[in-house]
Amino acid sequence: MRTARLQEELLKLFDWKANELKALRGLYELTTNLSSHFGDDVNIEVRDSIVDIGQALPREIDDVMSGHCGHSKNDNVRLIERVATFVRGQFIVTLAALVEDSNAQAMRIVLRAFPEKIGRDARKVNLSEAVRLKTVLDQAIESEIYSIFMGKQNTMRCRIAEVLSGDVFCEDHWQGYIELRARRDVALHNGWRPNQLYFEKSGNTLNSSSEMLLYPTPEYTKNSFDLVENLLRALSEHCKEKFRPYTRIEAFKRMWERSSLSKVVPFEEAWDYKAATDTSSGGLWGKEGFDWRWSHSETLIWQFFCHIFYGQSRTTLPDIEYARKRLKRDDVQIIDEWLDSPFHL
Numbered sequence: 199m200r201t202a203r204l205q206e207e208l209l210k211l212f213d214w215k216a217n218e219l220k221a222l223r224g225l226y227e228l229t230t231n232l233s234s235h236f237g238d239d240v241n242i243e244v245r246d247s248i249v250d251i252g253q254a255l256p257r258e259i260d261d262v263m264s265g266h267c268g269h270s271k272n273d274n275v276r277l278i279e280r281v282a283t284f285v286r287g288q289f290i291v292t293l294a295a296l297v298e299d300s301n302a303q304a305m306r307i308v309l310r311a312f313p314e315k316i317g318r319d320a321r322k323v324n325l326s327e328a329v330r331l332k333t334v335l336d337q338a339i340e341s342e343i344y345s346i347f348m349g350k351q352n353t354m355r356c357r358i359a360e361v362l363s364g365d366v367f368c369e370d371h372w373q374g375y376i377e378l379r380a381r382r383d384v385a386l387h388n389g390w391r392p393n394q395l396y397f398e399k400s401g402n403t404l405n406s407s408s409e410m411l412l413y414p415t416p417e418y419t420k421n422s423f424d425l426v427e428n429l430l431r432a433l434s435e436h437c438k439e440k441f442r443p444y445t446r447i448e449a450f451k452r453m454w455e456r457s458s459l460s461k462v463v464p465f466e467e468a469w470d471y472k473a474a475t476d477t478s479s480g481g482l483w484g485k486e487g488f489d490w491r492w493s494h495s496e497t498l499i500w501q502f503f504c505h506i507f508y509g510q511s512r513t514t515l516p517d518i519e520y521a522r523k524r525l526k527r528d529d530v531q532i533i534d535e536w537l538d539s540p541f542h543l
Contacts, residue, residue: 203539204311205441208304212434215300219430222292223423229285230416245274252277259283262413286419287385293426294382297375300430302343304437305361309339310538313531315361316342335531351376351399366436367429374425377402384412446541447471447482450506453532457499458525463490482507482543499529502536509542 259280309315316338346357355372359365367375380400384390390411396402414422454465465471468490470483484507492500498516505513518537522530 203443204307205438205443207307208437208441209434211303211307212300212430212437215296215430216434218296219423219426222289222296226286226289226419226423229282245278248281249274249277252280255280255284256411258411259413261410262415283413286416287390287413289419290378290414290422291382291385293422294378297426297429298347298379300433301358302347304433305343305346305358306339308361308363308441309342310335313338317345317357335534362433362436363440364436366432368432371425371428371432373401374421375429376400378422378425381412381414446543448473449541450482450503450543453506453536454503456528457503457532458529459496459499459503462492462496495524495526498525499533502533506536506541507543 257280260276260283262283263279313335346354346361349357355365355367377400380396380402383399384392384396388396390413392402392410392412396412451465451469451471454460454468459468468485468488470481470485472481490500498521501513501516502521505515518533521533525533
């Protein structure tokens with residue numbers, strides 16, 4: 199079951215994203231000294247190539263650096279600085295995408311484990327295209343994530359908090375992310391030129407009539423790297439705390455309690471269960487003398503639980519396709535979730 203190894207999946211995701219950020223920061227640091235590195239005769243050929251690239255870029259980019267450190271008197275260095283500014287912009291777009299993808303993937307993992315968190319509107323999927331329940335679930339999850347990121351900022355924050363079981367980000371970090379995201383949108387859709395939508399989203403107090411492109415300065419870029427690092431750390435620490443791992447026995451118990459069998463026979467009447475503690479891993483045993491006259495449909499899901507408990511050597515899975523036709527939706531979902539991440543006791 200995905201819920202049993204939810205924390206493991208999330209922490210693996212955040213480690214991956216932390217390594218992506220580390221790689222991006224390393225690449226960025228290689229470009230921060232672009233002007234000085236290519237300002238001597240040793241790198242004439244490479245320098246001239248960079249200068250040619252700078253000549254192809256808009257001159258308005260120079261205005262970003264003019265307010266930061268003044269125009270250079272050397273045309274070549276000015277063109278190289280123009281390229282460096284342009285490259286910083288690409289890092290900003292990538293950083294914003296990194297945060298958004300981290301949020302999206304984290305929510306995708308959690309929603310697969312807790313599909314009840316999916317909003318009502320996202321559940322309206324095309325059943326004719328869904329071969330099995332897993333397809334329906336995947337479609338609903340993608341619809342939910344799309345609607346979250348396409349919604350208003352406050353709604354987006356609330357929905358992320360609902361899915362991840364708590365507000366992850368402090369106010370300063372969230373506002374920084376919103377501005378970063380708004381700047382990314384300006385880069386992608388308006389050629390780095392600020393528009394009214396940017397000011398509404400970002401809360402930036404720049405002069406709304408300003409014609410200066412929103413290419414990032416070195417200071418802004420460094421701060422953005424630090425911001426993204428803080429955002430990823432907050433995500434990781436929050437999910438590590440909220441989604442603690444639990445044992446296979448606990449997963450088995452939760453599956454039973456979600457199934458239709460629990461409405462007929464409580465878990466404790468069918469199984470002897472000892473919860474795990476700091477000094478014991480707990481245990482699960484079939485209740486001695488337990489017998490029940492299950493209905494035909496109930497027998498199918500009972501065979502499924504026996505297969506998990508006793509293993510392939512003593513029991514076999516019921517015919518899955520037949521079970522899908524006969525069982526209730528919640529029972530089919532439990533089976534599909536187990537098939538997606540199988541385990542035995």
